[in-house]
Amino acid sequence: MSGVKLESIVKAYGAVQVVHGIDLEVKEKEFVVLVGPSGCGKSTTLRMVAGLEEISDGTLTIDGKVVNRIAPKDRDVAMVFQNYALYPHLDVAENIAFGLRIRKESKENIEKAIKDVAGILGLENYLERRPADLSGGQRQRVAMGRAIVRRPKVFLFDEPLSNLDAKLRTQMRAEIKRLHQRLGVTSIYVTHDQVEAMTLADRIVVMNDGRIEQVGSPMELFLNPVNAFVAGFLGAPPMNQIQAVISGGDAAPIAEFAGQQFTLPPLPGLQNAVGRKVIVGIRPEYATPQTKAVEGSVSCTLELVETLGSEALLHTTIGGEPFVIRTETLGNMDQLNAVNGFTADPALVKVFDAETGVALSGQLRVA
Amino acid sequence: MSDAVTPKPAVTPYVNKRPVSQRIVDHLKREWQIYLMLAPTVIWLLLFLYKPMYGLQIAFKDYSIFRGVAASPWIGFEHFETLFASEQFLRALKNTIYISMMSLIIGFPVPILLALMFNEILNQTFKKTAQTIVYLPHFISSVIIAGIVITAFSPSAGIVNTILSWLDVDPIYFLTKPEWFRPIFIGTTIWQEAGFQSIVFIAAISGVSPTLYESAVVDGASRWQMMWKITVPSIMPTIIIMLIIRIGNMLEVSFEMIILLYQPATYETADVVNTFIYRQGLQSGQYDFAAAAGLFNAVIAFVLVMTANSISKRYSRTSLW
Ligand SMILES: Nc1ncnc2c1ncn2[C@@H]1O[C@H](COP(=O)(O)OP(=O)(O)OP(=O)(O)O)[C@@H](O)[C@H]1O
Ligand SMILES: [Mg+2]
Numbered sequence: 001m002s003g004v005k006l007e008s009i010v011k012a013y014g015a016v017q018v019v020h021g022i023d024l025e026v027k028e029k030e031f032v033v034l035v036g037p038s039g040c041g042k043s044t045t046l047r048m049v050a051g052l053e054e055i056s057d058g059t060l061t062i063d064g065k066v067v068n069r070i071a072p073k074d075r076d077v078a079m080v081f082q083n084y085a086l087y088p089h090l091d092v093a094e095n096i097a098f099g100l101r102i103r104k105e106s107k108e109n110i111e112k113a114i115k116d117v118a119g120i121l122g123l124e125n126y127l128e129r130r131p132a133d134l135s136g137g138q139r140q141r142v143a144m145g146r147a148i149v150r151r152p153k154v155f156l157f158d159e160p161l162s163n164l165d166a167k168l169r170t171q172m173r174a175e176i177k178r179l180h181q182r183l184g185v186t187s188i189y190v191t192h193d194q195v196e197a198m199t200l201a202d203r204i205v206v207m208n209d210g211r212i213e214q215v216g217s218p219m220e221l222f223l224n225p226v227n228a229f230v231a232g233f234l235g236a237p238p239m240n241q242i243q244a245v246i247s248g249g250d251a252a253p254i255a256e257f258a259g260q261q262f263t264l265p266p267l268p269g270l271q272n273a274v275g276r277k278v279i280v281g282i283r284p285e286y287a288t289p290q291t292k293a294v295e296g297s298v299s300c301t302l303e304l305v306e307t308l309g310s311e312a313l314l315h316t317t318i319g320g321e322p323f324v325i326r327t328e329t330l331g332n333m334d335q336l337n338a339v340n341g342f343t344a345d346p347a348l349v350k351v352f353d354a355e356t357g358v359a360l361s362g363q364l365r366v367a
Numbered sequence: 368m369s370d371a372v373t374p375k376p377a378v379t380p381y382v383n384k385r386p387v388s389q390r391i392v393d394h395l396k397r398e399w400q401i402y403l404m405l406a407p408t409v410i411w412l413l414l415f416l417y418k419p420m421y422g423l424q425i426a427f428k429d430y431s432i433f434r435g436v437a438a439s440p441w442i443g444f445e446h447f448e449t450l451f452a453s454e455q456f457l458r459a460l461k462n463t464i465y466i467s468m469m470s471l472i473i474g475f476p477v478p479i480l481l482a483l484m485f486n487e488i489l490n491q492t493f494k495k496t497a498q499t500i501v502y503l504p505h506f507i508s509s510v511i512i513a514g515i516v517i518t519a520f521s522p523s524a525g526i527v528n529t530i531l532s533w534l535d536v537d538p539i540y541f542l543t544k545p546e547w548f549r550p551i552f553i554g555t556t557i558w559q560e561a562g563f564q565s566i567v568f569i570a571a572i573s574g575v576s577p578t579l580y581e582s583a584v585v586d587g588a589s590r591w592q593m594m595w596k597i598t599v600p601s602i603m604p605t606i607i608i609m610l611i612i613r614i615g616n617m618l619e620v621s622f623e624m625i626i627l628l629y630q631p632a633t634y635e636t637a638d639v640v641n642t643f644i645y646r647q648g649l650q651s652g653q654y655d656f657a658a659a660a661g662l663f664n665a666v667i668a669f670v671l672v673m674t675a676n677s678i679s680k681r682y683s684r685t686s687l688w
Contacts, residue, residue: 052581073587085582089600098596099586150586 002153010057035197036207042190078147079156086131093127155187228357248274258319265346269360281350284326287342299341430655446659459643467617477561482568501562513627545636571605604685615672
């Protein structure tokens with residue numbers, strides 16, 4: 001079982017601790033994505049798994065074996081780096097073969113492996129070129145080739161697509177996904193791009209400041225973020241967060257903000273929180289724009305309409321705070337320009353404690 | 368991704384209608400600071416390297432300081448004929464080639480090896496100390512270096528003969544023995560310059576992306592494999608450039624050091640073209656003859672650089688120009 005298990009993994013540089021005890025179990029064949037803002041310790045964690053950084057404390061298990069003190073080469077992992085780390089003096093074939101040559105594999109095996117990998121990645125026509133003569137996407141593919149040629153137990157990716165332009169990134173993302181489905185190798189993938197995380201991951205690990213905020217499937221995290229940080233991190237544009245105070249309504253708790261009221265779902269977590277300062281989280285796509293006041297609507301001031309074709313982003317403000325609504329355009333621009341409020345299904349609204357950021361509302365069903 | 372040749376769109380060439388002279392003036396107005404910075408070097412080159420070239424013609428003249436360069440009569444290749452008939456010149460030429468070849472073969476790899484070794488030292492304090500020690504001789508005047516060498520090899524008090532005496536070997540008069548001159552000379556120049564020359568390679572090594580090594584570590588490479596498969600190939604362009612420069616300067620055998628270390632007793636193996644020119648020109652006053660020898664040296668050096676450069680260009684994509 002070639003899973004990876006991190007138990008209370010700590011990394012400290014001298015007196016500075018940058019990873020504060022991470023627990024994570026990556027199952028065999030699973031594709032786990034680490035996301036988080038810059039500097040939160042994603043790369044450091046990945047490099048500890050690779051063996052490029054010493055583990056300050058905790059236990060790292062790969063394939064059922066504790067590898068804390070085992071050299072990278074004996075961990076049987078392969079890593080793809082952000083800048084590809086291709087050897088400029090070697091051609092594509094030799095770059096791919098590097099790991100095998102180091103391991104003194106037989107000539108025939110190497111030849112065959114190069115051919116297989118080149119076939120998988122569509123590099124057959126470039127085998128004799130040097131990295132300098134390749135496009136970004138081709139280099140990226142060579143880097144992948146170098147990782148898969150060794151048939152390791154675990155793949156590690158550190159922002160492998162971040163040097164590519166948007167279109168190529170989308171294309172390579174799909175290729176990585178296909179490759180994973182085809183090879184079924186346990187993978188840990190680091191990115192700070194939440195779209196990459198959502199599309200690639202079996203499970204996403206959201207990290208912040210050296211800690212794990214939440215682990216779960218993409219939809220779990222999207223629908224049921226455990227705190228305001230995760231809610232704000234996943235989804236584009238991010239979830240709107242409105243500062244509010246809860247007051248007790250007759251049937252259901254009510255959030256009050258900027259002189260307005262919004263009825264929240266009648267959940268025990270909220271009913272017990274009367275008088276508490278909270279953050280009301282409403283995803284831009286769950287707010288329905290309105291052109292006149294209706295039952296339960298919240299009024300807002302439209303500032304800007306961004307049209308993306310079939311969809312539009314309405315940038316509005318509520319009591320001076322920004323609030324974004326995402327809606328279909330259906331070609332009706334006049335109606336969009338007349339928006340002065342929105343309604344939202346209380347069941348889709350998240351409420352977080354303003355101080356701790358912890359979610360107070362209950363779980364949504366996972367789609 | 369496809370290599371299909373797309374037809375180039377027709378580009379209307381940009382035509383600048385203003386006269387060239389006007390454009391030059393504009394250009395100078397805009398960029399004069401850069402030319403100002405360039406000026407000292409250009410002036411130095413003109414004054415000390417190009418102006419003296421005027422004097423090269425005395426290699427083809429029967430020059431006398433009283434008549435001056437212009438008024439001395441042309442005599443064609445007479446000096447060159449004398450030169451090649453001169454036993455001493457041919458010996459000097461042979462010595463030059465021999466000493467420079469040996470210096471190149473033995474001396475060129477030393478700074479590279481030093482740089483590679485420094486790169487493997489993990490203890491920073493030890494590394495810094497070791498580097499300083501090997502750089503040091505470069506900053507000491509050749510006269511002092513020669514003094515140290517002469518003292519070290521002295522038959523009476525020298526450390527070398529003292530050690531030999533412990534081994535029951537009779538004192539050897541190293542610096543008067545023709546067969547010892549070349550090893551001592553080459554050893555001295557390596558000691559003096561190798562450390563300093565290694566700086567270029569150390570700089571080149573530090574320019575290699577660390578992720579190349581990290582990637583190799585994950586692939587399972589040992590330090591030794593990384594040195595040979597990553598470091599050395601990565602600094603190969605630098606090595607080649609330095610080699611071309613070295614080959615170009617090959618005949619410029621460290622002239623001062625030879626003058627300081629040789630004696631009439633070791634001329635047989637020690638006298639090189641430059642020292643020959645020095646003795647003929649400055650000591651015996653045969654300026655025209657010495658100029659001919661110098662010119663010959665320069666032509667050979669020129670051919671060497673050109674050859675080295677074009678060979679390198681062809682085989683390794685790296686070249687000086
Ligand atoms: N050698 C080091 N010494 C001290 N601190 C370090 C060192 N290397 C990294 N750090 C710190 O560790 C923290 C985590 O760094 P890391 O590279 O893991 O971040 P990251 O999540 O990968 O960020 P990014 O998305 O920008 O790549 C950062 O705050 C960084 O400053
Ligand atoms: Mg990183």
